[in-house]
Amino acid sequence: MGNNLVLAQDKTVTQKAQKDSLKPNDIDPLTPAKAAFYSAVLPGLGQAYNKKYWKIPIVYGAIGTSLYFYLDSNTKYNEVRDAYKRRLEGYNDDKFNYLDTNRLITAQKFYQRNRDLSTLFVLGFYALNIIDANVDAALKQFNIDENLSLRPSLSADYVTLRANVGLTLNYNF
Structure with missing residues (x-):
């Protein structure tokens, strides 16, 4: 019975050592591609994959607002165009x-231009959504441990008696 206890403890220690040897920030090269793919399929899904839930309303707000202005300008463009066509036919009852x-x-030109600009904004915000998910997933894997640091420093210049401000780059092996 004593040997079983020792073996169980050794097995637990070995499992714990294996868990500790795996870093939680191991690099997965497919993570940015997955996030970009998810955002391409459904805007905001890549942000959810990255656990940046606060960005989802921004994505839908930007795309939704642009889409609203596209639909509004398209409706008004069609109304003005139809009225113009009726004027050419001799009717004046619009x-x-x-x-x-x-x-x-x-x-017509005004509403057509606004519609076309809104289309560009919808496509631009859609692309920005994909790029944001990709970059955020890539930066999530970035190494930010204590061995690599960039710190501001303040040192005194004893000749001029003034403070010197600078940045120090520290890398510990």
Whole structure:
């Protein structure tokens, strides 16, 4: 019975040593790719994979706002375009009867430009979502232990009696 206890303790010590030999920050080269893929499939999912939940409302707010302005500008563009087409056919019973034909053309260009810019913003925020998830996952694996540090330093210059401010890079082997 005593031997069994010793063997059980040795096994526990060996398992603990194996756990300690594995660092919690082991580098997984696929983590950034997974986060980027998840964000590409569903915006915000890569941020959830990285456990940065506070970024998800920002992602949906940016993409949603841009999408709202796209839809609004597209609706108004179609209304103005339809009114312009009816004017060319000789009708003057649209809701823009207070505008002349030149103003309708100007309004079409305005709403078309806003729609196109909103499209670029939607695509830009979507891409930024993917890039953010990728970079955040890569930086999560970055080595920030005490052996490598960058610290501000303040030293006195005894000749001029002034303080010198600088940065020191310390690397311990």
